[in-house]
Amino acid sequence: MTPADGVRAALSRRGWVLRRRAGGGELVFTVSRAGEARALCAFSAAASPAGGLTPGARLRAAVAAGARLRAGEKEGLAELRDALDLLLESLRRREARPAGGAALAETHEGHEGRDLLLRTTFACNQRCAFCFVPMTGKGADLASIERELDAQARRAGPRGELTISGGEPAADPRLPAIVEAARARGFRRFVLQTNGVYLARPGLLETLSGLGVKTYLFSFHSHTAAGYDRVTGSRGQFPRAVAGLKRLLGAPGLGVTVNVVVNAHNHRELPELVDFIAGLGRGRPALYFSMINEVGHQKVPSWAVPLEDAAPFLRRAVARCRAHGFPVSRSGGESSFPACVFDAPARHASPRPLPQDRVRFTEDHSGEAGLIGRVKRPSCRACRYDARCVGVPARYARLFGLKGLGPGS
Numbered sequence: 588m589t590p591a592d593g594v595r596a597a598l599s600r601r602g603w604v605l606r607r608r609a610g611g612g613e614l615v616f617t618v619s620r621a622g623e624a625r626a627l628c629a630f631s632a633a634a635s636p637a638g639g640l641t642p643g644a645r646l647r648a649a650v651a652a653g654a655r656l657r658a659g660e661k662e663g664l665a666e667l668r669d670a671l672d673l674l675l676e677s678l679r680r681r682e683a684r685p686a687g688g689a690a691l692a693e694t695h696e697g698h699e700g701r702d703l704l705l706r707t708t709f710a711c712n713q714r715c716a717f718c719f720v721p722m723t724g725k726g727a728d729l730a731s732i733e734r735e736l737d738a739q740a741r742r743a744g745p746r747g748e749l750t751i752s753g754g755e756p757a758a759d760p761r762l763p764a765i766v767e768a769a770r771a772r773g774f775r776r777f778v779l780q781t782n783g784v785y786l787a788r789p790g791l792l793e794t795l796s797g798l799g800v801k802t803y804l805f806s807f808h809s810h811t812a813a814g815y816d817r818v819t820g821s822r823g824q825f826p827r828a829v830a831g832l833k834r835l836l837g838a839p840g841l842g843v844t845v846n847v848v849v850n851a852h853n854h855r856e857l858p859e860l861v862d863f864i865a866g867l868g869r870g871r872p873a874l875y876f877s878m879i880n881e882v883g884h885q886k887v888p889s890w891a892v893p894l895e896d897a898a899p900f901l902r903r904a905v906a907r908c909r910a911h912g913f914p915v916s917r918s919g920g921e922s923s924f925p926a927c928v929f930d931a932p933a934r935h936a937s938p939r940p941l942p943q944d945r946v947r948f949t950e951d952h953s954g955e956a957g958l959i960g961r962v963k964r965p966s967c968r969a970c971r972y973d974a975r976c977v978g979v980p981a982r983y984a985r986l987f988g989l990k991g992l993g994p995g996s
């Protein structure tokens with residue numbers, strides 16, 4: 588059964604009709620009983636300017652004001668919402684392939700509210716196996732970057748912050764011009780997601796800093812040349828990445844978070860990786876230990892690692908961070924480890940509630956429910972961090988089960 592068949596089946600079981608409309612930055616599906624004009628419920632998600640799906644957008648459900656649900660309709664709406672979720676997920680995957688060099692704007696729920704992100708290039712000097720970005724090998728065209736900047740500027744809150752990502756944005760000679768174009772639209776704070784290989788270029792860091800790029804999310808997944816080559820699918824770039832990180836750590840006034848995607852090939856070396864970073868200079872980066880996401884679990888399941896195998900090394904790595912005075916980033920969404928994986932979960936849980944609409948509570952990961960979305964254990968409902976945790980990708984649970992999760996695990 589295709590995802591669309593699932594939606595059709597959920598509708599026909601109850602005799603419902605579904606209508607779709609896009610506008611005002613939203614994609615809305617209204618449900619009504621056959622023969623009735625009045626809506627019963629609406630499911631909505633943030634839409635792209637073209638009326639398509641925004642990557643990272645979530646489906647929200649709202650029963651229409653004054654609607655009286657008949658027996659069984661509440662369960663029917665839950666079933667329909669699951670079916671729509673499956674359908675949207677498959678459409679999102681299709682839409683996430685940028686056509687004709689278009690930039691890709693994303694919104695994510697972060698610690699400080701809605702994070703705006705723009706992918707300005709789909710070219711990268713590396714090929715990390717678990718990367719979820721659809722690479723075309725090209726930079727987005729400037730016209731589409733400007734269009735998406737306009738759209739993101741309309742969504743921007745008072746923080747006026749934009750994350751620039753790719754591909755590898757620092758490899759793009761247009762990067763300073765892109766930041767200037769964002770400044771012209773009111774953005775003042777920038778986060779650059781980078782593997783850092785190009786940051787040692789003379790003058791680049793200073794130029795970016797002068798434009799307000801003061802925060803870096805630096806991908807660094809191994810502290811040995813051989814391990815780095817393996818994880819990044821590249822050759823010989825390790826010394827340049829280390830030089831880039833060293834420069835960042837030595838520059839005044841910059842915030843640096845080192846992002847380590849924990850996987851089957853690097854989890855045992857996490858404590859040593861932290862010590863290696865400490866040896867690069869006096870800078871004090873934050874460390875973000877992230878988990879392979881849903882796409883990564885689908886693409887390269889052999890790179891995934893059971894939580895119970897990774898946990899001892901993660902905990903030792905966190906202890907090394909503490910010894911070096913490095914903050915450890917809290918869980919912040921779908922690329923984060925659940926807090927219960929760590930010692931002292933209170934220090935790792937998200938400080939604020941996270942959207943739960945893609946989370947299922949189940950121990951059954953067979954069938955389609957084990958292919959998309961997020962899962963937690965039924966016992967997670969009793970966890971004090973439940974509302975601040977989005978569990979793990981369903982595909983992870985399908986591979987390894989959920990025995991690595993749970994208060995006190």
Ligand code: SF4
Pocket residue numbers: 925926927928963964966967968970971972973976977978992993994
């Ligand atoms: S026990 Fe469940 S809700 Fe609590 S942190 Fe772990 S996965 Fe999240």
